[in-house]
Amino acid sequence: MSVDAGSKAVSIRGVSKTFRTGTTALVDIDLEVEPGEFVSLIGPSGCGKSTVLRIVGDLVQPSAGSVLVNGKPAHRARLDHDYGIVFQDAVLYDWRTVAKNVSLPLEMLGWSRARRKARVEEMLELVELRGFESSRPWQLSGGMQQRVSIARALSFDPSLLLMDEPFGALDEMTRERLNLELLQIWEKAGSTVIFVTHSIPEAVFLSTRVVVMSSRPGRIADVIPVDLPRPRGVATREDTRFFELVTAVREALAAGRVEAPPRSLATGEVY
Amino acid sequence: MSTIVEPVPSGLTRELGGRLRDWVPALVVFVLAIALWQGLTTAFHVQTFLLPKPSDIARSFWENKSALWSAGVYTLKEAAGGFVLGSGLGILAALLLARFRVVGAALMPFAIAANAIPIIAFAPITNNWFGLLNPFSKMAIAAVLCFFPTMVNTLRGLTSVHPSSIELMRSYAAGETAVFRHVRIPNSLPFMFTGLKISAVLSMIGAIVGEYFGGPTNALGVSILNDTQLFDFPRAWAGIVLASAFGLAFYGLVVLAEHFTTSWHPSARSFSGE
Ligand SMILES: Nc1ncnc2c1ncn2[C@@H]1O[C@H](COP(=O)(O)OP(=O)(O)O)[C@@H](O)[C@H]1O
Ligand SMILES: [Mg+2]
Numbered sequence: 001m002s003v004d005a006g007s008k009a010v011s012i013r014g015v016s017k018t019f020r021t022g023t024t025a026l027v028d029i030d031l032e033v034e035p036g037e038f039v040s041l042i043g044p045s046g047c048g049k050s051t052v053l054r055i056v057g058d059l060v061q062p063s064a065g066s067v068l069v070n071g072k073p074a075h076r077a078r079l080d081h082d083y084g085i086v087f088q089d090a091v092l093y094d095w096r097t098v099a100k101n102v103s104l105p106l107e108m109l110g111w112s113r114a115r116r117k118a119r120v121e122e123m124l125e126l127v128e129l130r131g132f133e134s135s136r137p138w139q140l141s142g143g144m145q146q147r148v149s150i151a152r153a154l155s156f157d158p159s160l161l162l163m164d165e166p167f168g169a170l171d172e173m174t175r176e177r178l179n180l181e182l183l184q185i186w187e188k189a190g191s192t193v194i195f196v197t198h199s200i201p202e203a204v205f206l207s208t209r210v211v212v213m214s215s216r217p218g219r220i221a222d223v224i225p226v227d228l229p230r231p232r233g234v235a236t237r238e239d240t241r242f243f244e245l246v247t248a249v250r251e252a253l254a255a256g257r258v259e260a261p262p263r264s265l266a267t268g269e270v271y
Numbered sequence: 272m273s274t275i276v277e278p279v280p281s282g283l284t285r286e287l288g289g290r291l292r293d294w295v296p297a298l299v300v301f302v303l304a305i306a307l308w309q310g311l312t313t314a315f316h317v318q319t320f321l322l323p324k325p326s327d328i329a330r331s332f333w334e335n336k337s338a339l340w341s342a343g344v345y346t347l348k349e350a351a352g353g354f355v356l357g358s359g360l361g362i363l364a365a366l367l368l369a370r371f372r373v374v375g376a377a378l379m380p381f382a383i384a385a386n387a388i389p390i391i392a393f394a395p396i397t398n399n400w401f402g403l404l405n406p407f408s409k410m411a412i413a414a415v416l417c418f419f420p421t422m423v424n425t426l427r428g429l430t431s432v433h434p435s436s437i438e439l440m441r442s443y444a445a446g447e448t449a450v451f452r453h454v455r456i457p458n459s460l461p462f463m464f465t466g467l468k469i470s471a472v473l474s475m476i477g478a479i480v481g482e483y484f485g486g487p488t489n490a491l492g493v494s495i496l497n498d499t500q501l502f503d504f505p506r507a508w509a510g511i512v513l514a515s516a517f518g519l520a521f522y523g524l525v526v527l528a529e530h531f532t533t534s535w536h537p538s539a540r541s542f543s544g545e
Contacts (some may be wrong), residue, residue, distance in 0.1 A: 054438070057438075057442055058441075059438045059441055059442065078441070078444055078494065079444045080444075081443065081444060083437065084442070085438070085442045087435045087438075087439070089433075091433070091434065091436055091439050093433045093436070093453070093454070093457065094535055094536060094537060095457040095458075095460075095533075095536075096535075104443070104453070105443050108440075108443040108444070108445055108449065109443075136535055136537075138537045160467045240405065
């Protein structure tokens, strides 16, 4: 392990994952994420994006390789509450009100009632959901639910945010609005984000780097740095550079896809 | 198995919580049915031992009200005791089986097999074990009847949790106890109440049938049996009506508890006027 691994927010080295079912989800993944970076993972469905995220979060164990988060083994980082996670479906508990859902991680951290209350108010302010404190999750729209989920993930100030297609189930307009909100929150919080998506424009719009994955088995096909100026906004999406980068990502995705079938035909292996 | 596992959410909370106006059609049907019963038994001179007139049943109930009522309360107490015991153990067993999956895997086949046993057939045996006059002999039958539906439904609720709900808790470094407290147990409540509602009905059946095999004279099952043997059919029917009313009231009590405990459930959304 090199000396500078400790200064990275996330350091993934030689990670492979074969599930007990025999599915090889990932082969030899290497990825270093700097503190404060916004890295998107993009790739065809089933290429192992969620698996990468869950390995970083110590929710799934890699079959080979190592993962450091803030210089610590992923397991230690999870116990230290180093990251917050957001899933595609908001995963809110129906038996808790919106406010209680946001305060769940704070309860787990043993915060006092008064401190929790103050923080929950602050977080709901941030995601523009004041007034919905005592609503039930199912009374909210999909976009609002996802904002609750983001507020919950940010509530305890984790240095790392893991987001697994958080806006995948939302309509295009809601998605673009939440993209903007997320960028503002990220710029304010200064945290590191690993963001899984299958939307090319979304990946380009948000990220400092886009990691393009190919499937069967999941590998990193390309890493595309995004040099669009910040702060990004509505105008960013009309920038010619934006379109160039979207095209670059699309081509990298296509290249990853073309490469796979001949390989499996040549080796005669069935993945 | 499938008969005692019902999908949540049951619409019953909603029905019972509905406005009085929603009850009018059911009330009309009820009154019409009683009137029809009265009319037909009178018109065709149906003999009392076949089917007494509602008016005869009502009169007999009124004349024997204190004896019937105290017998009903006695039997209801047996049923309630069995319900608390059986369902309590059922919930406890479900928690253990959900917590220690190996134990669950080892015991579940037996639980399923035991569930197929017609438990009511044991009534004469428990009467022997605990004594005819001991209320515990009826409670035991009621308890065994309540155990399985509560256990199976609660277990299903404890284990049918979305994987990401658990992963979320893991991401907070939560241990098993916290996962149970914050996710599995709340998630199981609607399922558990499905089991408890079935059990409330079964416990009354268990107590009455247990009493048919013998018990103190101030028990409802014994009273009904004696009345039929003395050809006092209106009184026997009055006893049956009371047993039904108590069973229904018990069921309603569980539904009420369900309403207050799981008002957060999406099936309760009609209450908030959505
Ligand atoms: N728990 C699991 N057990 C077995 N196979 C799994 C499991 N989780 C994911 N997989 C498989 O691993 C591959 C990658 O899955 P995933 O990481 O969810 O992909 P993505 O998020 O990119 O769509 C898929 O083929 C999927 O079927
Ligand atoms: Mg996924």
